[in-house]
Amino acid sequence: MKSTGAWAWFQKVVMNWTSISARPLAATPNFVFAGGADALGFSVLISLDRDNSQSLQEQIYTRIREQIMAGVLRPGSPVPSSRILAAQLKVSRNSVIFGYERLINEGYLVARPMVGTFIADILPDQAVGATPNDSTEDLSEISESRGAHVFSGRQHGILNNSSIPIDFWTQRTDPRAFPLKTWRRLVMQSLASAGHNLTEYGDPCGLMALRTEIAEHVGSTRGIQVRPEQVVILAGAQLALNLVLRLLASQGDEIVVENPCNQGAAYLFESHHMRLRPITIDRSGIDANAVAATDARLVYLTPSHQFPMGATLSLEKRRTILRWAQRTGAYVIEDDYDSEFRYDGAPLPAMKALGPDHVIYLGTFSKSLGAGLRTGFAIFPEHLVDAAATAKALLDNGQVWLEQAALARFMQNGGFMRHLRRSQQHYFSRRNALISRMRERFGDVDLLGTEAGTHIAWRLPAAFVPAHNIKAIARTKNIGIYTVQSGGGHEYDGSQFEQNWLLLGYASLSEDQIRAGIDRLEEALKTNEITHGSAQLSRSPLAPS
């Protein structure tokens, strides 16, 4: 074994030390080093082997991960900057950045902008439910120790505080598209006739005027025939999922999720100690026959535009899953988050329209209007309406009145549909600009999710280095593109999507920004080593793999 120079002294201390030391640091003070002012208190034992078939960045990733899991590196402690660690290891800074990026993507490290990078407080392998099959085992033990801290869960990535100049972030719509002038007028009109609504508790299920408008809207746009009483207003789909779980789930219940899936949903299910059953998607969505072969009570789906991969669930698969639900009494949670934006082909009917008694439908105004309004809704089958109302009241005493009132007015006077059509046109043009430019720069790119929604998924050519490396290279050129994990998705049982696909959201960028972003991405890739072999990115079309 050859070790890099800076680390040779380690070998004098510990013979044959190659990977991790499980001994606590307190017992081995000689191992401690301060990597510089920004790494105070950080202690790491890294031994790199340049003859190893593993790349240096992979070794960095592996060693740090092992030591985190062994408890040598403590949750919450800082890691050295990439500059300092690269200097000490005598490796390129990119190797460290790529290693760190992957650890961040997988949840071992947490980057805090302007502060530094830290060992995550809750580690992915420790998080109960990270390995779904034994997720319920420890619970009794935890809850028996009084004062113990029962909750364990992972932070999901809906928030993006970075200020990347051209950011293809997956969860953002266009702030300039918000109908601010109209909204101001609606807010003023609502306040003028507020009466006791600002001081009184309202129906926990929401303002009836808004529930009525939503019932009509989903009737005309999604084919869903419901009474307003079936519609419950909530502060977004995440809270709606909590309500559905209160209503229908017990600890240990099996729930089918798409793989890869939406972090917010998956991590919630994990934190409730449910048994997750991830079923891999293909270009027409989840494997419906595999769903129908399970004993699950619940299945969580994003049929209009699968999150994060963008697939549309085929009509045949919708029917297969609904027949199974009907036969077994299972429920489908249909998260129709991106259904407003459909560009190619006729929209498929909502699953809720096809199987009203077996589907809980979740909708949101976060994409169609703005996430800052925190307004979404759930639609329950008739037989669950009373229980849902009771459970909702125990969850919260209702939604802010003003936004509900303004939105009901907006929908009543047709303004919302006009706004929606305008947004559809904008996002359609942006999608087209993105696809065209990608084809111009990268040839015959393999894309998924183009026919709907506000982001696409790009399958990298087989020769490329893993997606998180491409992401890191783009980041050095001030371009934000995302892997499944960093884009708000999560892949169970493997990393084929995490390694081979990138996500690009386009709704918040102008066409010029989109084109400039793709141009800069191409430049960055050309000047970096991005294929496994020595081949540089060529302008010739890359065949889809």
Place this chain on the structure above:
Amino acid sequence: MKSTGAWAWFQKVVMNWTSISARPLAATPNFVFAGGADALGFSVLISLDRDNSQSLQEQIYTRIREQIMAGVLRPGSPVPSSRILAAQLKVSRNSVIFGYERLINEGYLVARPMVGTFIADILPDQAVGATPNDSTEDLSEISESRGAHVFSGRQHGILNNSSIPIDFWTQRTDPRAFPLKTWRRLVMQSLASAGHNLTEYGDPCGLMALRTEIAEHVGSTRGIQVRPEQVVILAGAQLALNLVLRLLASQGDEIVVENPCNQGAAYLFESHHMRLRPITIDRSGIDANAVAATDARLVYLTPSHQFPMGATLSLEKRRTILRWAQRTGAYVIEDDYDSEFRYDGAPLPAMKALGPDHVIYLGTFSKSLGAGLRTGFAIFPEHLVDAAATAKALLDNGQVWLEQAALARFMQNGGFMRHLRRSQQHYFSRRNALISRMRERFGDVDLLGTEAGTHIAWRLPAAFVPAHNIKAIARTKNIGIYTVQSGGGHEYDGSQFEQNWLLLGYASLSEDQIRAGIDRLEEALKTNEITHGSAQLSRSPLAPS
């Protein structure tokens, strides 16, 4: 046994039938009667015994309750109007009204304004957790049956849709006191500088500007020293309780609640299959030694103004409970809902100020500003901050931006404190008007909760009929006064508070309305039989019992 005439034919059918028939109606079609057009499908078997020591209204209550519990009367089915049932039973309409009132108060019947009265869908004795000690037993069975509907819970009474002309409702502040003009300006200013805040997801824990203001506010008004990061903004205390349970509770955990207690909290704990340990309060709050004798992990308290009875938890008791929490690692959930309004004596320090590491503090702007804003907050101990942030993000993706921004401005410029002082002055005058008038009309009344908050509790003289009868009499004169249960509270293990106390909220009524309300209440009581004996209400002072 003598039965009233209308029911004699029953005896021909069933010999010795005195109380309930557990046989399903389908098997005993002869028993079915239609009580009139408004009672279609209602079937009831009531046998009244005029020699019985039980009053007629108590017999009506008992028989209907028994038959509901036996499943003879089905959940969701209508009951006849009081007029029709009184005619058929040949009893006074008041006897039926009182019987129904009590069944409604206890959750067996549900009154739907303009529609009628119905057997409740979820019955109190069936609701899992109604008898807390065996609340967790059925769960595994339920969750094992696929497609079964797991949730069971009771609807809590925060909503009051009735339009009683003078309504001493417990959960209402004054709509006229809302600073509408100022709020409109703050909303406009916030919208003008909204930027991306309307379209972007914010921090799930809330707007930092508001968290900072709240940290300062609780520092100066409640002696609580915290960093803004410890403050989490939520849509009110109910949602905050859900977050606390996610963080600290497991199914089957013991939780101490005040008895009587806040329905919203108690029913939530029940629905989570926790073991409720109700500990009876006295005039200085919960029995702290009894709390300290439990093995509970959590205790839910309303120390500033106990809900529903109004007691202030003494400093000595606060210290006893905190010492216990410190010793055992238990947590106190301090719901400080009415702390803004203190009229007599110095405010006691918040428990959070006395034991920062063992208390989760819940605050709300529902009382100080308006329930329609749905803005409250939780303050976590430092060591729970990270877990709380993760759990909060999995619960919802944050609070509506606009109200947070406007409220932060309001607090920043001192407007909120000025508004609070004005409201305090208003409510102080109203409280004084209420107490004076009650003393003028009813003599030396025994009141609890006068020194703080927005409602008081009145202990009825011992000779009076039960509180729900007084409530029903008041209702006939268009006066809304409330028992513990109908006022949003719940009593476990008995009915001493439910029978002997009435709740009167005064914050939403003018002084004139308050005086008129008490005058009309006195008149109504004088003309009705309201004592157990024959004594009518006299104007002479009634000694507190």
